[in-house]
Amino acid sequence: MNEAYQRLTERFRRVATIGECAAMLNWDSAAVMPAGGAAARADQLALLAGLEHQTLTASEVAADLTGAVVADEWDQANLRLMEHAWRRARAVPEDLVVALAKAASTCEKVWRTAREAADFSIVQPNLVEVVNLTRQTADALSAALGLTPYDALMDGYQPGIGADDVAPIFAAYETFLATALPEAEARQDRRAAPVRPAGPFPLAAQEILCRSVAERLGLDFERARLDQSAHPFSGGTPTDVRITTRYDENDYASAMMAVIHETGHALYEQGLPARYARLPVGQAAGMAMHESQSLIFEMQAARSDAFLGYLGQAYHEMFGGDPAAWRRHNLGRLLRRVERSFIRVEADEMTYPAHVILRFRLERAMIDGQLRVEDLPGAWNDGLTALLGITPPDDARGCLQDIHWYDGAFGYFPSYTLGAMAAAQLMAAARDQLDDLDAALEQGDLAPLLGWLRQNVHAVGSRLSFNEILREATGRPLDPTAFQEHLRVRYLG
Amino acid sequence: MNEAYQRLTERFRRVATIGECAAMLNWDSAAVMPAGGAAARADQLALLAGLEHQTLTASEVAADLTGAVVADEWDQANLRLMEHAWRRARAVPEDLVVALAKAASTCEKVWRTAREAADFSIVQPNLVEVVNLTRQTADALSAALGLTPYDALMDGYQPGIGADDVAPIFAAYETFLATALPEAEARQDRRAAPVRPAGPFPLAAQEILCRSVAERLGLDFERARLDQSAHPFSGGTPTDVRITTRYDENDYASAMMAVIHETGHALYEQGLPARYARLPVGQAAGMAMHESQSLIFEMQAARSDAFLGYLGQAYHEMFGGDPAAWRRHNLGRLLRRVERSFIRVEADEMTYPAHVILRFRLERAMIDGQLRVEDLPGAWNDGLTALLGITPPDDARGCLQDIHWYDGAFGYFPSYTLGAMAAAQLMAAARDQLDDLDAALEQGDLAPLLGWLRQNVHAVGSRLSFNEILREATGRPLDPTAFQEHLRVRYLG
Numbered sequence: 001m002n003e004a005y006q007r008l009t010e011r012f013r014r015v016a017t018i019g020e021c022a023a024m025l026n027w028d029s030a031a032v033m034p035a036g037g038a039a040a041r042a043d044q045l046a047l048l049a050g051l052e053h054q055t056l057t058a059s060e061v062a063a064d065l066t067g068a069v070v071a072d073e074w075d076q077a078n079l080r081l082m083e084h085a086w087r088r089a090r091a092v093p094e095d096l097v098v099a100l101a102k103a104a105s106t107c108e109k110v111w112r113t114a115r116e117a118a119d120f121s122i123v124q125p126n127l128v129e130v131v132n133l134t135r136q137t138a139d140a141l142s143a144a145l146g147l148t149p150y151d152a153l154m155d156g157y158q159p160g161i162g163a164d165d166v167a168p169i170f171a172a173y174e175t176f177l178a179t180a181l182p183e184a185e186a187r188q189d190r191r192a193a194p195v196r197p198a199g200p201f202p203l204a205a206q207e208i209l210c211r212s213v214a215e216r217l218g219l220d221f222e223r224a225r226l227d228q229s230a231h232p233f234s235g236g237t238p239t240d241v242r243i244t245t246r247y248d249e250n251d252y253a254s255a256m257m258a259v260i261h262e263t264g265h266a267l268y269e270q271g272l273p274a275r276y277a278r279l280p281v282g283q284a285a286g287m288a289m290h291e292s293q294s295l296i297f298e299m300q301a302a303r304s305d306a307f308l309g310y311l312g313q314a315y316h317e318m319f320g321g322d323p324a325a326w327r328r329h330n331l332g333r334l335l336r337r338v339e340r341s342f343i344r345v346e347a348d349e350m351t352y353p354a355h356v357i358l359r360f361r362l363e364r365a366m367i368d369g370q371l372r373v374e375d376l377p378g379a380w381n382d383g384l385t386a387l388l389g390i391t392p393p394d395d396a397r398g399c400l401q402d403i404h405w406y407d408g409a410f411g412y413f414p415s416y417t418l419g420a421m422a423a424a425q426l427m428a429a430a431r432d433q434l435d436d437l438d439a440a441l442e443q444g445d446l447a448p449l450l451g452w453l454r455q456n457v458h459a460v461g462s463r464l465s466f467n468e469i470l471r472e473a474t475g476r477p478l479d480p481t482a483f484q485e486h487l488r489v490r491y492l493g
Numbered sequence: 494m495n496e497a498y499q500r501l502t503e504r505f506r507r508v509a510t511i512g513e514c515a516a517m518l519n520w521d522s523a524a525v526m527p528a529g530g531a532a533a534r535a536d537q538l539a540l541l542a543g544l545e546h547q548t549l550t551a552s553e554v555a556a557d558l559t560g561a562v563v564a565d566e567w568d569q570a571n572l573r574l575m576e577h578a579w580r581r582a583r584a585v586p587e588d589l590v591v592a593l594a595k596a597a598s599t600c601e602k603v604w605r606t607a608r609e610a611a612d613f614s615i616v617q618p619n620l621v622e623v624v625n626l627t628r629q630t631a632d633a634l635s636a637a638l639g640l641t642p643y644d645a646l647m648d649g650y651q652p653g654i655g656a657d658d659v660a661p662i663f664a665a666y667e668t669f670l671a672t673a674l675p676e677a678e679a680r681q682d683r684r685a686a687p688v689r690p691a692g693p694f695p696l697a698a699q700e701i702l703c704r705s706v707a708e709r710l711g712l713d714f715e716r717a718r719l720d721q722s723a724h725p726f727s728g729g730t731p732t733d734v735r736i737t738t739r740y741d742e743n744d745y746a747s748a749m750m751a752v753i754h755e756t757g758h759a760l761y762e763q764g765l766p767a768r769y770a771r772l773p774v775g776q777a778a779g780m781a782m783h784e785s786q787s788l789i790f791e792m793q794a795a796r797s798d799a800f801l802g803y804l805g806q807a808y809h810e811m812f813g814g815d816p817a818a819w820r821r822h823n824l825g826r827l828l829r830r831v832e833r834s835f836i837r838v839e840a841d842e843m844t845y846p847a848h849v850i851l852r853f854r855l856e857r858a859m860i861d862g863q864l865r866v867e868d869l870p871g872a873w874n875d876g877l878t879a880l881l882g883i884t885p886p887d888d889a890r891g892c893l894q895d896i897h898w899y900d901g902a903f904g905y906f907p908s909y910t911l912g913a914m915a916a917a918q919l920m921a922a923a924r925d926q927l928d929d930l931d932a933a934l935e936q937g938d939l940a941p942l943l944g945w946l947r948q949n950v951h952a953v954g955s956r957l958s959f960n961e962i963l964r965e966a967t968g969r970p971l972d973p974t975a976f977q978e979h980l981r982v983r984y985l986g
Binding site: 014017018020021024025028032033034035036037039040041043044047048051220221222223224225236237239240 | 507510511513514517518521525526527528529530532533534536537540541544713714715716717718729730732733
C-alpha cells in the first residue's frame with residue numbers, strides 16, 4: 001500500500017462521510033422534519049451532493065489511481081471500485097447532472113398532482129424532459145464505461161448485471177408464470193377461505209411487537225432506530241441504521257412485514273466489514289444484493305410455515321382473539337395469497353416479477369429510443385394485460401403508480417426481482433448447509449440464518465460481485481430456477 | 494451590489510448551509526441518535542466544520558472583501574460581518590483549531606468521569622491542555638481583531654461586548670445582591686409556605702401541555718419540533734427549529750419552564766429576516782441577545798403574576814388536584830423562590846448572576862494567566878463563598894459542574910447574565926410601549942409581546958449590534974438597573 005493509495009482511501013472515506021451526512025438528513029426529511037424545513041433541506045442535500053461529486057472528481061484522483069499500489073485482494077477490489085466510481089462521476093458533465101436533478105425534482109412534484117388526478121398528460125412534458133436528460137446521461141456513461149446506455153444506468157444500481165443477463169431470465173419467468181399462476185389460483189380457490197383476525201390492532205401494541213420481532217431477527221438497537229414514515233425504508237449508516245414503517249390500526253400484518261423487510265436491509269448494513277467502513281469495498285454489493293437480504297427475511301424466512309408458527313403465537317399473545325386466526329396455516333393462507341393486481345408494491349411474490357418485467361421492458365425501450373413517452377400509458381396497459389391478463393382502469397393504477405421514473409431512476413426496477421431470485425437461491429443453500437434452519441425458525445430464532453448470511457454475504461462487502469457472491473455461497477451464479485422451485489413448493493405443492 | 498459582493502453572498506450562504514447540516518446532525522445526536530452512531534457522527538461533524546472553515550478562508554475571499562461594493566445599510570452591515578467572520582476564521586492556524594478541538598473532545602469525556610467521582614484532579618491535566626490551547630487561540634484572535642485575548646473569545650459569542658463593559662456591571666450587581674438577597678430571603682421566610690401540587694404528573698400529559706403552551710407563545714410547529722434530550726436546548730434552522738426538554742413525572746414545572754425558555758430562542762430564530770437568511774446580517778445578534786429572548790419568555794413573561802394565572806388554570810385542567818396549589822400567588826411562590834445554591838442551572842434569577850460573575854472572573858483570570866488551573870477548585874470555592882456565603886462541599890458541586898470550560902468554551906458565561914439584564918430592559922420597554930401587555934398575559938396571550946419583539950429585535954437580525962438594538966428598542970444601551978428594578982419589584986416589593 002503506497003501513498004497514492006493511502007490518499008485515495010482518505011478521499012473515499014471523505015466521500016462516504018459526506019454521503020453519511022446526506023443519508024441522515026434524508027432520514028430526517030422522511031421521518032421527522034416539519035413541512036417548513038423542506039426548502040432548506042433541498043439546499044442542504046444539493047450542497048452535499050455537489051461536495052461529494054467534487055471530492056470524487058478532483059484533479060489529483062487520476063494520478064493517484066494510476067500510481068496506486070495495493071497488496072491483497074481486498075485492496076485490489078477496493079481500487080477497482082474506486083476507479084469505477086471515479087469513471088462514473090467524471091463521465092457526466094456537471095451542468096447535465098444539475099439539469100437532470102432539477103428536472104427530476106420538478107417532475108416528481110408534478111407527478112404527485114398527476115397521480116392524484118389519474119391523468120398522465122399532466123406530467124407527460126416533465127417526463128419527456130427527464131427521459132431526454134437521462135438518455136444524455138446514459139450516453140455519457142455508456143461512452144466512459146463501454147456499456148450500452150441502458151446497462152450504464154443499471155450499473156449505477158447493480159454493477160455487473162446488464163439487460164442481456166436479465167432479459168432471458170425475465171422471459172423464462174414469464175413462461176413459468178403463464179402456467180404457474182392459474183395453477184396457484186386454482187389451488188387457492190379449492191381451499192376454504194382463511195379466518196381474518198379481528199381488529200383493531202392498536203398502534204402502540206403493533207410498534208412494540210414490530211420492535212421485538214426486529215430484535216429477534218438480530219437487529220441491534222444500539223446501532224439502529226425504528227420510526228414511522230409515509231413509505232417504509234432503510235437508511236442511515238452501518239453504525240446507525242434507520243428503518244421505518246407505517247402502521248394501520250386495521251392491518252396487523254403490513255407494518256410488521258415492512259419492518260421485517262427493512263430489518264433485512266439493516267442487518268446487511270450492520271454486517272458489512274467494519275475494517276473497510278467508508279471504502280467502496282466495504283459497501284453492500286449492489287441494490288439487487290441488498291434486496292435479496294430484505295426479501296430473504298420478509299419472503300423466505302418470515303413467511304415460512306416454521307416462522308409463521310412463532311409469529312402467530314406472538315400475535316395472539318399481543319392481540320388475543322380467535323386462536324384459529326393466528327394458527328400458522330391460517331396465517332400462511334392470509335400472507336401467502338396470490339392475486340393479479342395493478343399495484344406493484346401490494347403484489348404477492350409470484351406476480352411481483354410481472355410488474356418488474358413490465359417496467360424493465362418499458363424503461364429499456366424508452367432509454368433506447370424505441371418507446372416515446374407519449375406512448376407509455378398504452379404500452380403499459382398492453383404490457384400488463386399480456387403479463388397478468390388484467391388492464392389498469394386508469395393511469396393512477398397504471399404508469400403513474402411508481403415514483404421511480406418521475407424522480408429520474410431508470411435501471412433500478414430489475415433489482416427487485418433479481419433480489420427475490422437471489423434470496424430464494426441463498427435460502428435454498430442455507431437450508432442445505434445448515435442442519436436445523438427450520439427448527440430454529442419455528443422458535444423465531446433467526447440466528448443460524450443471520451450467521452450464515454453474515455459470513456457468506458454481509459462480511460464480503462463488495463470484495464466480490466453479485467454473481468461471485470452467489471457462486472461462493474451457493475455453488476453457482478444467479479440461477480432463477482431456485483426462485484421458481486420456491487414458488488412451486490409454496491404455491492403449487 | 495457588484496459581482497465581488499455577489500460572490501461573497503453566495504459563499505456565505507454556502508457556509509451557512511454547511512452549518513445547517515451540522516445543526517441538524519447535532520440535534521440528531523442529542524435527541525434521537527442511538528449510542529452506536531456516536532463515532533461516525535463525530536467524523537461527520539468534524540468534516541462539516543472543516544468544510545465551513547475552508548469555505549470561509551478560501552484565497553479568493555480577501556480580494557472579494559476589498560472589491561465588494563454595497564448599497565444600503567443591510568448590505569453594509571452584512572459586508573462588515575463577513576469581514577469580521579473571515580478575520581476570525583483565518584486568524585487561527587488550522588493545526589491549532591484541530592489540536593484544540595481534539596483536546597476539548599478528550600477533556601469533555603474525562604470531565605464526565607471526574608464529575609461522577611467529584612475529583613477535579615482526574616481532569617486537571619486535560620483542562621491544563623485545553624486552557625493552554627485556548628490561550629494560544631485567544632492570542633491569535635487578539636492580534637487579528639485588536640482586542641484583548643479574553644475579549645477576543647467573548648467576541649465569538651457576543652460581538653461588541655468586552656470584559657471592561659461587563660466587569661463594572663457585575664461589580665454593581667454584587668453590591669446590589671449583598672443587600673437584596675438577605676432582604677428577599679427574609680421576606681420569603683415571613684410568608685406561609687406554598688402548597689405543593691400533588692403528583693405524579695404523567696409524562697404524556699406534560700408533553701401535551703408543553704406543546705400547547707409553546708404554540709400559545711407563538712411557536713409555529715410547521716417550522717419546529719419539540720423532542721426530548723438529556724439537556725434542553727434549541728437548535729436546527731430558522732425554518733426548522735428543534736427544541737428539546739426533559740420530563741420528570743414528579744415535577745410539573747421544570748419541563749414546562751425549559752420549553753418556554755427554548756421557545757423564546759426558537760421564536761427569535763423564526764423571526765429573523767428571511768430576506769437575509771443564511772447571511773451574517775440575517776443571523777441572531779449574538780448569544781446574549783439570544784438569551785434575552787429565551788429569558789424574556791421564561792423569566793419575565795411566564796413567571797409574571799398575570800401569566801401564572803393562565804398557566805395555573807391550564808395545569809389544573811390537565812392535572813386536577815387541590816385548586817389552591819394552582820392559584821397564581823401560590824405558583825408564584827413556588828416558581829419565584831430565591832435560594833443560595835451550588836448549581837448554576839438550578840439557580841433562581843436573583844442568585845443566578847452570582848454564578849456567572851464567579852465564572853467570568855475565573856475564566857478571565859485563567860485566560861490572562863493570572864489563575865493557574867491547579868488553583869481553580871480553591872478559587873472557585875472562595876469565590877462562591879464571597880458571593881453567596883456558601884461553600885461547595887465537593888468539586889462536583891463546585892468547579893466540575895458545568896461542561897463549558899472542559900469542552901473549550903471560554904467567554905460564553907457572561908452572555909447568560911447580559912441576556913437576563915437585556916430581557917428585563919426589553920420587558921420594561923414593551924410594558925411602557927404596549928397598552929395592555931399584562932391583560933394579554935392574563936389570557937395566556939403572548940402575541941402583543943411577540944409582535945413587539947419581532948419588530949424591535951427579531952426582524953433586525955444583526956443589522957445592529959447588541960447595544961444598538963437595545964438603544965433603538967428601549968432608548969438606551971444595556972442598562973443593568975432595569976434588571977435590579979425587576980428583581981426589587983418581584984422579590985422585595
